[in-house]
Amino acid sequence: MISIGVQTKNIVDDHDPAEGYKLLKAVGFSCTDFSLNSYLTNTSLYKFERNDFFDRPIAELEQYFEPHKAGAKAAGIAIHQMHMPYPVYIPGGSGNLNGYLRDTVARKSLDICAFFECPYIVIHGFKLAHCLGSEEAEWTQTEKFLDYLAPLAKERNITLCIENLYYSIGDRLVEGPCCDAKKAAERIDRFNTRYHRELLGFCFDTGHANLTGIDFESFLTTLGDRLKVLHIHDNDGVCDLHQIPYTFTKTRENTSSTDWTGFLNGLKRIHFDRVLSFETAPVLSAFPEEMKIQALGFIADIGKYFAASITGNMSGPQETA
Amino acid sequence: MNILYSSSGIVDYRHPVQGFRDMANAGLRQILLDISMFCSDNDLENYSKYTKIKSPDRVSPICTPQALLQRVEPLLEQCRRHSLSVDCLRIPHLPWDSKRTELNPVLEQIAESAIDLCGRIGCRYLIVPPLFAGIEKGQEWQANRGYYLRLAKTAQEQHVTLLLENQCRSYNGHLLRGNCTDAAETAEWIDRLNAEAAKQLHPSDNIFAEPATTFGLCLDTGICTLCGQNMQEFITTLGNRIKTVILRDSGRHTESSLLSFTSAYQGQSLTDWLGLIRGLREIHFDGSLILYFADTAAAFSPLLRPQLLPLAKSVAEYFKWQVEIEDLLKKYDSIVLFGAGNMCRNYMKCYGEQYPPLFTCDNNRTVWGTEFCGLEVKPPAVLQDLPDNCGIFICNIYYREIEQQLRDMGVGNIEFFNDEYMPSFHFDRLPVDN
Numbered sequence: 001m002i003s004i005g006v007q008t009k010n011i012v013d014d015h016d017p018a019e020g021y022k023l024l025k026a027v028g029f030s031c032t033d034f035s036l037n038s039y040l041t042n043t044s045l046y047k048f049e050r051n052d053f054f055d056r057p058i059a060e061l062e063q064y065f066e067p068h069k070a071g072a073k074a075a076g077i078a079i080h081q082m083h084m085p086y087p088v089y090i091p092g093g094s095g096n097l098n099g100y101l102r103d104t105v106a107r108k109s110l111d112i113c114a115f116f117e118c119p120y121i122v123i124h125g126f127k128l129a130h131c132l133g134s135e136e137a138e139w140t141q142t143e144k145f146l147d148y149l150a151p152l153a154k155e156r157n158i159t160l161c162i163e164n165l166y167y168s169i170g171d172r173l174v175e176g177p178c179c180d181a182k183k184a185a186e187r188i189d190r191f192n193t194r195y196h197r198e199l200l201g202f203c204f205d206t207g208h209a210n211l212t213g214i215d216f217e218s219f220l221t222t223l224g225d226r227l228k229v230l231h232i233h234d235n236d237g238v239c240d241l242h243q244i245p246y247t248f249t250k251t252r253e254n255t256s257s258t259d260w261t262g263f264l265n266g267l268k269r270i271h272f273d274r275v276l277s278f279e280t281a282p283v284l285s286a287f288p289e290e291m292k293i294q295a296l297g298f299i300a301d302i303g304k305y306f307a308a309s310i311t312g313n314m315s316g317p318q319e320t321a
Numbered sequence: 322m323n324i325l326y327s328s329s330g331i332v333d334y335r336h337p338v339q340g341f342r343d344m345a346n347a348g349l350r351q352i353l354l355d356i357s358m359f360c361s362d363n364d365l366e367n368y369s370k371y372t373k374i375k376s377p378d379r380v381s382p383i384c385t386p387q388a389l390l391q392r393v394e395p396l397l398e399q400c401r402r403h404s405l406s407v408d409c410l411r412i413p414h415l416p417w418d419s420k421r422t423e424l425n426p427v428l429e430q431i432a433e434s435a436i437d438l439c440g441r442i443g444c445r446y447l448i449v450p451p452l453f454a455g456i457e458k459g460q461e462w463q464a465n466r467g468y469y470l471r472l473a474k475t476a477q478e479q480h481v482t483l484l485l486e487n488q489c490r491s492y493n494g495h496l497l498r499g500n501c502t503d504a505a506e507t508a509e510w511i512d513r514l515n516a517e518a519a520k521q522l523h524p525s526d527n528i529f530a531e532p533a534t535t536f537g538l539c540l541d542t543g544i545c546t547l548c549g550q551n552m553q554e555f556i557t558t559l560g561n562r563i564k565t566v567i568l569r570d571s572g573r574h575t576e577s578s579l580l581s582f583t584s585a586y587q588g589q590s591l592t593d594w595l596g597l598i599r600g601l602r603e604i605h606f607d608g609s610l611i612l613y614f615a616d617t618a619a620a621f622s623p624l625l626r627p628q629l630l631p632l633a634k635s636v637a638e639y640f641k642w643q644v645e646i647e648d649l650l651k652k653y654d655s656i657v658l659f660g661a662g663n664m665c666r667n668y669m670k671c672y673g674e675q676y677p678p679l680f681t682c683d684n685n686r687t688v689w690g691t692e693f694c695g696l697e698v699k700p701p702a703v704l705q706d707l708p709d710n711c712g713i714f715i716c717n718i719y720y721r722e723i724e725q726q727l728r729d730m731g732v733g734n735i736e737f738f739n740d741e742y743m744p745s746f747h748f749d750r751l752p753v754d755n
Contacts, residue, residue, distance in 0.1 A: 133745035212549035250494030
């Protein structure tokens with residue numbers, strides 16, 4: 001059965017997590033995407049800086065996150081997926097820093113994921129094609145990292161999910177790791193065959209796909225059941241804005257310039273029955289605080305519309321542009 | 322590798338003399354003749370929409386095959402006069418958001434006429450964009466298979482290679498990946514078309530023979546850019562099916578045809594030229610590079626255009642030089658480098674093993690006698706005693722200054738090396754360059 005989720009960032013606060021989860025439930029969500037990446041941000045990592053959050057022993061981290069776990073449970077919210085801090089490898093970063101990201105941050109992320117009984121963790125692939133010279137060489141490094149995590153994930157019953165990402169050339173965003181659905185499908189199958197288990201899956205990010213001109217329907221159809229997790233959000237095709245679906249238009253007719261029809265058709269074709277998870281934290285900083293509840297409720301309503309379209313409980317979208 | 326100008330933006334088809342003269346004076350001898358010069362996508366879209374022609378320059382009848390052929394004649398005459406040959410012809414496509422399926426037969430008639438024309442003037446390549454208007458999702462191959470196979474017979478008779486082209490599709494104004502943007506699928510299309518065309522035309526031939534190459538691909542860098550594609554992956558997957566490359570920058574977020582390297586933001590190019598060069602190098606590309614900068618050319622005053630064209634030519638020559646950099650290294654029996662900094666280090670990373678330099682030299686006397694990346698660093702004076710056929714590769718961005726220094730010393734075989742588009746890079750740069 002399809003559920004609706006949203007990321008915790010900008011909604012669930014460490015000072016009173018229960019309140020945030022309660023709010024999620026109240027506006028219509030039943031799942032959440034735990035924003036573990038908020039605890040060690042990419043902006044600091046790209047400056048080769050890190051905080052000491054993940055230095056704590058795992059017992060202490062579990063204690064730290066216990067109110068989240070309890071709050072989510074009390075509210076009836078399932079922590080369905082989480083985002084590992086990223087990047088997990090910084091080109092040009094010191095051996096110490098990259099070692100820390102792998103041996104401490106990644107490992108403890110899996111521990112926290114297991115603590116939350118969360119089945120999926122999203123991992124950004126390495127962005128190394130520029131230096132290494134090819135996408136294939138880049139994947140080899142990502143795969144090594146996944147191999148490193150695989151036994152830990154197996155022990156903890158977690159599926160690692162790779163995500164379609166982008167590179168920036170000037171200020172133009174172009175396809176990055178995991179943007180080729182056929183390759184991703186082959187690689188996932190090969191990986192899982194090696195481990196005799198579904199340890200690797202895919203996280204389809206609608207915003208990133210929209211930025212790189214990817215055909216949603218075809219991509220999703222190629223992935224099929226390898227698709228485990230979604231990051232649903234919208235943008236203008238130019239910047240990674242993480243806004244509400246159907247927000248952007250490009251013509252005088254003012255029809256959505258993001259192919260949500262293709263998205264829903266793709267999910268329908270693969271009989272998607274997991275969580276429609278929105279990665280729309282920036283919406284909540286764009287709207288006034290006083291409208292947070294309505295904004296969240298609107299996102300949840302779009303999720304319900306999506307779910308109904310996919311399951312055929314209403315007249316779903318058919319046309320293709 | 323050939324370099325071609327596209328006539329678009331340079332030649333005004335109503336008064337073509339000046340544009341052709343500018344191209345001839347700029348020194349290139351081959352061109353792409355783009356029929357959309359006088360039958361644009363919008364002209365096609367308006368085909369037969371109007372009964373009264375208010376502006377003959379803008380509306381549909383110019384897109385009839387007969388009118389096109391009539392209009393192209395004066396241009397061909399100018400080509401002859403200026404010793405320019407048409408190596409490639411391109412037929413127009415409908416606007417990306419067109420739904421006018423009923424115009425597809427018109428496009429086929431135009432393509433048929435264009436093939437005949439190519440045969441008549443000895444033009445090797447005809448770019449025939451895939452049909453898309455009104456074609457249902459999932460039906461693209463079937464619709465285009467019939468279209469291309471119908472054209473194949475004439476193409477073979479006329480010894481013309483038909484080039485498919487990567488396309489956008491418009492989703493409510495947002496340009497997304499369209500036909501021929503999935504490299505693996507495009508390769509399959511081309512291979513199947515070649516095989517089926519061979520079978521269709523020579524059914525009794527040896528089944529083990531290589532299929533004739535009636536079809537290939539024209540890679541449009543502008544479309545790759547608009548669709549956010551990884552050009553290196555795209556090119557290496559397609560390999561030698563790519564016969565021509567349209568070199569153009571696109572606008573920041575809209576389709577336009579700009580001179581390469583002119584679309585930039587905060588000191589960085591907005592096009593993945595690294596991917597293009599790496600890809601073309603990997604496949605040992607030996608086809609045609611087509612300079613397509615209609616918007617840049619048209620935006621320049623006609624007074625400035627004669628100066629723009631040689632610059633464009635230099636840009637294409639630069640691409641050719643980058644793609645063929647190994648050929649330059651192979652040209653000499655031995656080589657030495659000039660410079661003991663990042664560029665020298667990058668040379669050694671990517672080419673040092675296959676083309677080992679005898680040594681490097683540097684103007685910085687404090688490094689003379691030291692070793693850098695496994696090379697002895699010597700003073701420039703030693704360059705006067707090099708063996709015959711030894712190339713001196715300047716590995717320092719102050720190219721012209723060093724070149725002059727070497728010329729003043731009376732040494733020859735001076736070449737430039739450049740590390741902007743290397744097959745791979747170090748993860749770091751040395752803090753201070755010499």
